[in-house]
Each structure stands twice: as C-alpha cells, then as structure tokens.
Amino acid sequence: xxxxxxxxxxxxxxxxxxxxxxxxxxxxxxxxxxxxxxxxxxxxxxxxxxxxxxxxxxxxxxxxxxxxxxxxxxxxxxxxxxxxxxxxxxxxxxxxxxxxxxxxxxxxxxxxxxxxxxxxxxxxxxxxxxxxxxxxxxxxxxxxxxxxxxxxxxxxxxxxxxxxxxxxxxxxxxxxxxxxxxxxxxxxxxxxxxxxxxxxxxxxxxxxxxxxxxxxxxxxxxxxxxxxxxxxxxxxxxxxxxxxxxxxxxxxxxxxxxxxxxxxxxxxxxxxxxxxxxxxxxxxxxxxxxxxxxxxxxxxxxxxxxxxxxxxxxxxxxxxxxxxxxxxxxxxxxxxxxxxxxxxxxxxxxxxxxxxxxxxxxxxxxxxxxxxxxxxxxxxxxxxxxxxxxxxxxxxxxxxxxxxxxxxxxxxxxxxxxxxxxxxxxxxxxxxxxxxxxxxxxxxxxxxxxxxxxxxxxxxxxxxxxxxxxxxxxxxxxxxxxxxxxxxxxxxxxxxxxxxxxxxxxxxxxxxxxxxxxxxxxxxxxxxxxxxxxxxxxxxxxxxxxxxx
Amino acid sequence: xxxxxxxxxxxxxxxxxxxxxxxxxxxxxxxxxxxxxxxxxxxxxxxxxxxxxxxxxxxxxxxxxxxxxxxxxxxxxx
Numbered sequence: 021x022x023x024x025x026x027x028x029x030x031x032x033x034x035x036x037x038x039x040x041x042x043x044x045x046x047x048x049x050x051x052x053x054x055x056x057x058x059x060x061x062x063x064x065x066x067x068x069x070x071x072x073x074x075x076x077x078x079x080x081x082x083x084x085x086x087x088x089x090x091x092x093x094x095x096x097x098x099x100x101x102x103x104x105x106x107x108x109x110x111x112x113x114x115x116x117x118x119x120x121x122x123x124x125x126x127x128x129x130x131x132x133x134x135x136x137x138x139x140x141x142x143x144x145x146x147x148x149x150x151x152x153x154x155x156x157x158x159x160x161x162x163x164x165x166x167x168x169x170x171x172x173x174x175x176x177x178x179x180x181x182x183x184x185x186x187x188x189x190x191x192x193x194x195x196x197x198x199x200x201x202x203x204x205x206x207x208x209x210x211x212x213x214x215x216x217x218x219x220x221x222x223x224x225x226x227x228x229x230x231x232x233x234x235x236x237x238x239x240x241x242x243x244x245x246x247x248x249x250x251x252x253x254x255x256x257x258x259x260x261x262x263x264x265x266x267x268x269x270x271x272x273x274x275x276x277x278x279x280x281x282x283x284x285x286x287x288x289x290x291x292x293x294x295x296x297x298x299x300x301x302x303x304x305x306x307x308x309x310x311x312x313x314x315x316x317x318x319x320x321x322x323x324x325x326x327x328x329x330x331x332x333x334x335x336x337x338x339x340x341x342x343x344x345x346x347x348x349x350x351x352x353x354x355x356x357x358x359x360x361x362x363x364x365x366x367x368x369x370x371x372x373x374x375x376x377x378x379x380x381x382x383x384x385x386x387x388x389x390x391x392x393x394x395x396x397x398x399x400x401x402x403x404x405x406x407x408x409x410x411x412x413x414x415x416x417x418x419x420x421x422x423x424x425x426x427x428x429x430x431x432x433x434x435x436x437x438x439x440x441x442x443x444x445x446x447x448x449x450x451x452x453x454x455x456x457x458x459x460x461x462x463x464x465x466x467x468x469x470x471x472x473x474x475x476x477x478x479x480x481x482x483x484x485x486x487x488x489x490x491x492x493x494x495x496x497x498x499x500x501x502x503x504x505x506x507x508x509x510x511x512x513x514x515x516x517x518x519x520x521x522x523x524x525x526x527x528x529x530x531x532x533x534x535x536x537x538x539x540x541x542x543x544x545x546x547x548x549x550x551x552x553x554x555x556x557x558x559x560x561x562x563x564x565x566x567x568x569x
Numbered sequence: 570x571x572x573x574x575x576x577x578x579x580x581x582x583x584x585x586x587x588x589x590x591x592x593x594x595x596x597x598x599x600x601x602x603x604x605x606x607x608x609x610x611x612x613x614x615x616x617x618x619x620x621x622x623x624x625x626x627x628x629x630x631x632x633x634x635x636x637x638x639x640x641x642x643x644x645x646x647x
Contacts, residue, residue: 163579164577164578164579164582165577165578165579165619175629175644180647181647184625184627184647187625188625191623192623192624192625192626193623193625193626194624194625194626194627194628195625195626195627195628196628196629196630196641197627197628197629197630197644198630198638199629199630199632213636217630217636217637217638221638226640227630227638227640227641299620299623302578302582302616302620303617303620305582306582306585306613306616306617306620309585309586309589309609309613310609310610310613312589312592312593313588313589313592313606313609313610313613314606316589316592316593316595317592317602317603317606320592320595320599320602321599321602324599
C-alpha cells in the first residue's frame with residue numbers, strides 16, 4: 021500500500037481497469053455489502069412490459085432508487101406494487117453495468133403498515149363503485165329453493181364441511197364444488213375463473229348449471245383475504261348471471277367481493293342458511309296448508325248443509341199448499357156427471373120438432389126440379405155449338421176471298437215496276453249510244469273548220485294569186501342552178517301541175533350569169549332533154565317564195 | 570290453470586297458499602270450492618314430492634389442463 025501511495029503522483033504506475041472490470045468490481049462491492057435489505061418507500065412509476073418483469077421506482081422525498089422484480093417473483097407477490105403505494109420492499113441491491121446504474125431486485129412487497137393497505141383498498145372500492153358494480157339495482161333475487169348449488173372454495177378444510185353440514189341439516193341439495201386456492205397468488209384468478217366457469221355451464225349439460233353460487237373462505241388476515249379484493253374477482257362476481265352469495269372471512273371482515281355479490285353472508289355456515297329453507301318446516305307448512313284447506317272446505321260444506329236444512333224447513337208441507345185445490349176439484353168432479361146428462365136432455369128436447377119436418381118426398385121433389393133444369397140447358401147446348409162453328413167458317417171464307425185480289429194486285433204492281441225500269445234502261449242505253457256520236461259530229465265539224473283555215477293559210481291559196489311551185493321529183497327546186505341540173509321539172513299551179521324540161525338554150529351559160537337579173541332562179545344548166553313546152557317558169561317565182569314553206 | 574307438474578317448489582307453494590286463503594275466505598261457490606280443493610290437494614302432493622325428493626349429492630369438479638371443467642367426482646366423508 022505504501023508503495024502505491026508513494027507512486028501516486030505518477031499516473032503511469034496506477035493500475036489500469038477496463039470499464040467492464042471496474043463495473044464488475046463495483047457490482048461485487050454493492051452486492052456484498054447489501055445482500056439482503058428491506059427498503060421502505062413510496063412506489064413511483066410502474067411499468068410492466070410483455071416480458072412479465074416489473075420495473076418501478078421506489079422513492080421518498082429526497083431520493084429515488086430503481087427497482088425491478090423478475091416475472092417469477094411478481095407471480096408470487098401477495099401484493100403488487102401500485103403507484104403511490106407505501107411499501108416495504110425486500111430484496112437485494114445490485115448494479116446494471118450496461119447503464120452505469122444500480123438498482124434493487126425486489127423479491128417481495130409488503131404494505132407499509134395496515135393503514136396503507138386499507139387506504140389502497142378504499143381507493144379501489146371507490147373506483148369500482150363509481151363504475152356501478154356495487155349498485156343495489158344489480159342485485160339479483162336468490163332462488164327460494166335451489167336445486168343445484170355451486171360452491172367456490174377449497175375442497176378441503178372446515179369451510180366446505182360447515183357448508184355441507186348446514187345444508188344437510190336444512191335441506192340436502194346437489195352441491196358442485198369448484199376447488200380453488202383461497203389464498204396465495206393464484207387465488208384471485210382461480211376464484212374468478214370458477215365464477216365464470218359456473219356461468220358458462222349450459223343448462224342441461226353434462227354438469228348441471230347451478231341455481232346459486234356460494235363463494236366461501238374462512239377467516240384470516242387482511243393479506244390472507246386479499247385475493248377476494250382483486251378486481252378480476254369483483255368483476256366476475258358482479259357479472260355473474262347466477263345469483264351469488266359471498267361468505268369470506270369472519271363477520272368483521274369485509275372484502276370487495278362482498279360488495280359485488282348479490283348477498284353477503286357473515287360466515288360460510290350462514291351462507292348455507294341463506295341458500296336453502298328448512299325442509300322440515302316446509303313439510304310442516306305443507307301439511308298445515310292441507311289441513312287448513314280441508315278444514316275450510318268441510319266447515320263451508322257444513323255451513324251450507326245447515327242452511328239447506330233451515331231453508332227446507334221454511335218451505336213447509338207441500339200437502340198444505342194443495343189441500344184447498346183438491347177440495348175444489350172434488351167438488352166440481354161430483355157436479356160433472358149430472359151436468360152432462362142435463363145438457364143432453366135439453367138438446368134432445370130442441371131437436372125433436374126439427375127432425376119431424378125432414379121427410380123423403382121433400383127431397384125427391386127437389387131432385388126432379390134439378391133434373392129438369394139440367395135437361396133444358398143440355399138441349400140448348402148443340403145448336404149453340406153449331407152456330408158458333410158456322411160463324412167461324414164464314415169469316416174464314418171471307419178472308420180467303422180477300423186474299424186472292426190482294427195477291428194479284430201485288431203481282432201487277434211488280435210487273436208495272438219492272439216495265440218502268442226496263443224503259444228507263446232503254447232510254448239510258450240510247451243516251452249512252454248517242455252521246456259519243458254527237459261528240460264525233462262536233463269533232464268532225466271542228467276538223468273541217470280547221471282544215472279550211474289550214475287551206476287559207478297554206479301555199480295553195482298563194483298559187484291562186486299567180487305563184488307556182490317548181491319541183492324535181494319530190495324535191496323542191498328553188499334555184500336556177502338546181503333547175504339546171506334537173507332533167508325534168510314539175511310546176512304546180514293552183515289548178516294543176518305541168519311537167520317541163522328545161523332547155524339549155526333558154527338559159528344563158530354560167531359565164532353569162534351576171535347579166536341575168538335573177539341568177540339563182542334559172543333552172544339547172546345543161547338539161548339533157550329539152551322541155552316539151554317552152555316555159556318561162558323561174559322568173560315568175562319571187563325570190564322570197566321559199567320562205568312560204 | 571297452469572300445469573302443476575311443471576311448477577317449481579316456490580310456485581307450487583305460493584299457489585297452495587292462495588288456494589288455502591281462497592277457501593278460508595268463504596268467497597267462492599260450493600262448486601268452485603270443490604275444484605279448488607282438488608287443485609290444492611294436487612299442489613300439496615307436488616310440494617311434498619319435491620320436499621321428499623331432497624337428497625344430498627356432493628360432487629367436486631375436476632379441471633382439465635386448460636382450466637375448464639372436465640368432469641366431476643363424488644365427494645364422500647365431508
């Protein structure tokens with residue numbers, strides 16, 4: 021040591037640590053010094069990631085220490101640290117070299133005194149009450165006589181025994197025990213699962229669905245009963261559709277399930293008493309009801325019988341009612357025979373004189389008279405019939421006579437009508453025939469008139485005024501040149517036609533043409549044959565003659 | 570009139586109670602009282618049968634690995 025101190029000024033001689041080495045050294049010192057500690061403080065921020073470990077802070081007014089509980093430690097905790105809770109944490113100190121951090125590994129947590137736990141319980145109760153889980157309106161009525169009772173408790177121990185004994189005394193029932201741990205870390209989840217499990221049973225299933233659930237546990241410390249304060253238990257009890265009796269701890273212990281249950285029993289034994297009525301009392305009641313019923317029925321029948329007797333007595337003897345009538349009847353019966361005989365006697369006395377008047381000849385006379393009247397009518401019957409027949413025959417012949425002339429008249433009428441129609445037909449036929457002929461005549465006359473007009477306008481009328489038409493064959497000859505070429509010409513006058521032959525000598529040869537007054541008119545030169553008759557044809561024809569055509 | 574055999578004990582008891590009261594009140598006719606009496610007798614017999622049928626039977630539920638009820642076993646000696 022002295023050597024180190026001496027060398028202190030010389031940094032070169034100080035031992036050199038790596039970070040890991042110094043961290044490990046610190047860790048060893050801390051773990052060795054604080055192997056097991058109890059730390060009291062308030063729980064700060066709590067976080068519980070999916071890993072299941074729990075990280076939280078422990079603090080007081082001046083310092084904070086990080087705390088961690090591993091998953092397995094958390095599961096074993098009676099009480100889970102919650103923010104604001106004052107606790108005493110038990111564990112050891114260690115470091116976390118990765119973050120240059122020291123922290124406490126908390127193995128168990130205890131409330132820092134009963135007051136702290138009660139404060140927490142009260143806070144939770146208020147929160148759940150605010151949700152309405154404890155409302156009186158949620159409470160269900162318990163069945164009067166449940167057939168099946170589900171008991172959620174430990175299958176061993178005094179509690180289930182007490183319940184079964186009391187049930188046996190009062191009214192033996194079918195009991196289904198759902199075994200659970202009634203303390204420890206699994207208590208709450210098992211109790212909640214049992215309540216839900218009973219509710220999940222279907223009516224008529226393999227396991228009968230209970231009509232009533234009893235959640236029971238014997239007395240214990242606040243920590244022992246803590247599972248019945250857990251939220252999941254409280255919620256399961258509040259949601260149970262099967263009526264639920266809670267019987268946790270002794271009478272003075274109150275857990276949160278007691279607020280949520282439909283009925284709270286101070287002890288498990290009391291729960292059994294609440295659950296079922298006393299069988300013997302019921303038997304007695306039923307017997308009593310039967311007796312009362314019989315008594316009431318009998319007494320009522322007796323009352324009525326007595327009344328009947330009284331009324332019958334009031335009716336009196338029937339003979340008394342009929343006596344006077346019978347006497348009157350007898351009296352009249354006695355008078356009936358003599359009265360009948362007297363009446364016959366009187367009638368016979370009145371009949372005698374009338375019978376004496378009725379004799380046979382009176383009837384015969386009446387018959388003869390009637391016969392005579394019949395004969396008279398019969399004799400008149402035949403002539404009347406004959407007359408009627410004759411009158412009918414006359415009317416028949418009369419009508420027949422009138423029938424023939426009428427028929428003839430009809431026929432003549434028809435004939436006359438036919439004749440008239442025929443004449444009308446002939447007249448129409450004539451008109452039909454003459455109508456086209458008249459039209460034809462009118463057209464013919466019109467045609468003549470037009471022809472006459474045509475002649476007036478035609479060239480023949482012009483011929484009449486001294487003009488002539490020269491032709492060669494069928495061709496019209498209008499020039500001298502052409503006439504000169506034609507072997508023969510025909511001149512038309514108004515009263516006939518003359519055949520001529522142009523003669524060459526009559527017409528000067530073409531060189532002499534200029535001397536000719538009408539160069540175009542000379543007939544065709546050099547006619548081969550001389551004209552049979554000299555004829556000075558062309559000069560007569562006016563130069564514009566052709567235009568007539 | 571409801572079927573008596575389908576009644577719960579509590580219903581039958583209430584019905585019997587009413588029959589007794591009606592008969593005791595004397596407000597029903599004689600014919601009716603006979604009918605009522607017969608009904609009351611049937612209700613009484615039903616109640617008694619339910620009371621006499623009371624039999625203790627205790628079973629413990631056995632849980633499967635999934636935490637769900639797998640069956641039940643009779644419990645003796647408790």
